[in-house]
Each structure stands twice: as C-alpha cells, then as structure tokens.
Amino acid sequence: MKRFKIYINLMFLAVLFTACSSSDSDEKDLEKPTITVNYDDGFPQGCQELQRGQTYTFKAMVTDNLSLASYSLDLHHNFDHHTHDDQVTLCDLLPIKTAVNPLIYMESFSIDGDLQSYEIAVQVAIPNDVDTGDYHCAFSVTDVTGWQSRTSIDVKIVD
Numbered sequence: 166m167k168r169f170k171i172y173i174n175l176m177f178l179a180v181l182f183t184a185c186s187s188s189d190s191d192e193k194d195l196e197k198p199t200i201t202v203n204y205d206d207g208f209p210q211g212c213q214e215l216q217r218g219q220t221y222t223f224k225a226m227v228t229d230n231l232s233l234a235s236y237s238l239d240l241h242h243n244f245d246h247h248t249h250d251d252q253v254t255l256c257d258l259l260p261i262k263t264a265v266n267p268l269i270y271m272e273s274f275s276i277d278g279d280l281q282s283y284e285i286a287v288q289v290a291i292p293n294d295v296d297t298g299d300y301h302c303a304f305s306v307t308d309v310t311g312w313q314s315r316t317s318i319d320v321k322i323v324d
Contacts (some may be wrong), residue, residue, distance in 0.1 A: 194310040197217045198229035200236075202304070202318060206284075209302055211254025212321045217297065220290040225316070227306040228282040235275045238287045242267035243299040249317040256319040258299050268295040268322060297322050 195282055209223045216222060223238055244262045246282065248255075268291060276283050285304060305315040 186254075194231055194312065196230045197312040197314045198227055198233060198306045198308045200225055200227045200304055200306045200314050200316050202226075202316065209320050211318050212230055212256035212320070213318075214321045215291055215300075216323055217291050218293040219297060220288055221286070223287045223289060223302065223304075224281070225285045225304045225306075225322060227285060227304075227314075229306075229308040229312075230281070232279045232281060232309045233276045233283050234307050234309045235273060235306065236283075236285050237273040238270065238285070238289070239301075239303040240268055240270040240289065240306070241301055242269070242296065242302075243298070243301050243319070246299070249301065249303065249315075251315050252301075252317045252319065256321070258319075262296075262298065264296055266294055266296050268300065270291065291322060293301070295322060297324060 178194055198293065201207065202225045209215065210224060227233060227236060235292065242264050243258070244264050244267070246258055246261055256271050270289055274307045298321065300320050301317050302320050303315060303317045305313060
C-alpha cells in the first residue's frame with residue numbers, strides 16, 4: 166500500500182510539473198502562411214500567355230506570422246480541363262486534347278533563415294518542343310509549423 170501511495174504521489178508531481186512548465190510562448194500556431202501573385206512584380210497573372218523557347222521568372226510573395234520554411238512551383242498541363250480549389254482566375258479553355266509532350270515542372274525549395282516574408286523567384290525555360298495549350302501554374306508555401314497555402318493560376322503556352 167505504501168508503494169502505491171508513493172507511485173500516486175510521483176504521478177501527481179509529474180502531472181503538476183508538466184502543467185506548470187508550459188508557458189505563454191508555447192501557444193500553437195493557428196495561422197496559415199499567405200501567398201499571392203497579385204502585386205506589380207507577381208508572375209504569371211491569370212490567363213497570361215507564355216511563349217515556347219522563352220525563359221520566365223515566376224514570382225510570388227509569401228508571408229507568415231512566425232517563420233517560413235519552404236515553397237514549391239508546379240507547372241502542368243490542363244488539357245483535360247481539371248480545376249484546383251484555389252484557382253485565382255478561370256480562363257477560356259481550348260478544346261480537350263491528349264498530351265503528347267507536355268511541360269511538367271515540379272521543384273521544391275527551402276527558405277533559409279527565420280523569415281516572415283519572402284519573394285519567390287524561379288526561372289523556368291519553356292522548351293521549344295512542348296505541347297501548346299492550357300496549363301496550370303501552382304505555387305505552394307509551408308511555414309515552420311507545417312501549415313501550407315497554395316494558389317493556382319491558369320496560363321497558356323503558345324508558339
């Protein structure tokens with residue numbers, strides 16, 4: 166019985182110590198980071214045409230209340246007319262077609278330092294031989310606690 170009382174007292178002290186050791190700085194992050202291309206240097210804008218054989222710098226501004234961790238850029242065809250729940254602008258689409266040689270670009274990057282704002286700037290060359298047509302440009306950003314935001318923009322690749 167004496168051992169049981171000691172065990173109960175130790176458990177009580179452990180719970181009390183754990184409860185008292187937390188502080189206001191341990192508050193949970195409840196805010197997702199933000200991401201936008203809607204500023205003067207943001208690229209691409211909705212329904213913008215990109216020419217094959219050209220190189221473009223894709224730019225978006227990202228912010229977070231604590232600190233940013235990483236971002237990604239994804240360019241993929243939209244020949245099947247799929248949508249994303251986060252699309253900024255819907256554009257007139259060309260007829261549905263089968264991809265033969267589509268542009269597919271997917272890269273992730275880390276954000277070094279303890280930054281609360283950052284401008285994404287990624288250069289992408291559009292090859293001369295990729296399929297022309299409807300594409301999606303999708304930016305994604307993740308903060309240090311794991312929250313993620315994204316935005317998708319309709320673009321077209323043209324001759």
